[in-house]
Amino acid sequence: MNLLSLVENLMVKLGGLPGLQFLSRYVSEYQRRRTRVNQTIGRHMSYVQTARSAAEDVKKAGGGSKKEEEDDPDEEEMENNYEESYEEDDESYLQ
Numbered sequence: 474m475n476l477l478s479l480v481e482n483l484m485v486k487l488g489g490l491p492g493l494q495f496l497s498r499y500v501s502e503y504q505r506r507r508t509r510v511n512q513t514i515g516r517h518m519s520y521v522q523t524a525r526s527a528a529e530d531v532k533k534a535g536g537g538s539k540k541e542e543e544d545d546p547d548e549e550e551m552e553n554n555y556e557e558s559y560e561e562d563d564e565s566y567l568q
Contacts, residue, residue, distance in 0.1 A: 481500050488497025 484496040484500050
C-alpha cells in the first residue's frame with residue numbers, strides 16, 4: 474500500500490471527528506486537483522500524439538511524391554531530348 478494513500482485514509486477517518494472536518498475537506502480538494510492535473514496531462518499527451526501522427530502523414534506524403542517524380546520515365550526522356558537539342562544548338566553556333 475502506498476504511504477500517501479495510507480495518510481489520506483487516516484486523514485479522512487480523523488475528519489469524521491468534531492473539529493477535524495478540515496482534514497477530510499483537504500483530502501477531497503487534493504484528490505480533485507490531482508484529477509484535474511491528470512486530465513490536463515492526458516489532454517496534452519493526446520495533442521502531442523495527434524501532432525506526431527500528422528507529421529508522419531506529411532512525411533510519408535512528401536516522400537512518396539519524390540519517388541514518383543524520380544521514377545517517371547517520360548520526364549527523363551523529355552529531359553534527354555532537351556539536352557540533346559541544346560547541345561546541337563551549341564555546336565551550330567560554334568561553326
